[in-house]
Amino acid sequence: MSEFRSKNVDEVFCRSCGSVIKKEAEICPKCGVRQMPAPNTAQSFNMNSEMDHWTMTLLLCLIAFFGVAGIHRFYNGKIVTGVLMLITFGFCGLWTLIDIILIASNQFTDAKGNIISRGNRAL
Structure with a gap:
């Protein structure tokens, strides 16, 4: 049985395994996959x-x-x-x-x- 947990304001879901991680995390501590910024965030909108x-x-x-x-x-x-x-x-x-x-x-x-x-x- 999988555990269900909602995320706080300073947390996001891992793009690979779906576990709750901190927004600042570059790598998911559970699966080890590097996290990319969401497509519609200001950080990813930094074009040349x-x-x-x-x-x-x-x-x-x-x-x-x-x-x-x-x-x-x-x-x-x-x-x-x-x-x-x-x-x-x-x-x-x-x-x-x-x-x-x-x-x-x-x-x-x-x-x-x-x-x-x-x-x-x-x-």
Whole structure:
């Protein structure tokens, strides 16, 4: 007869044998199987954020309406220049073209001065 036990807030079920273990446990003490983070947790959502941030910035700038509206600048925290682009429609696309070149050549910065680059990975 198998024993039934509910888990506490700081516990999870082992993905292999189903026994109750601590959330922090990397290996189940009962079966010895390494535990992987759940698919929908914040820990597993850590994608290559540098690459994704660069890609999203470039896409927002390339899309016709979003580029001239300065949405890519809002996305990177540059609120004042984003508003200026929104009001002037990106100087009829000239400002947007310059930003596309800056983003593609890894010279575009966010509001804190950090360079938005595609990192070491190739597209």
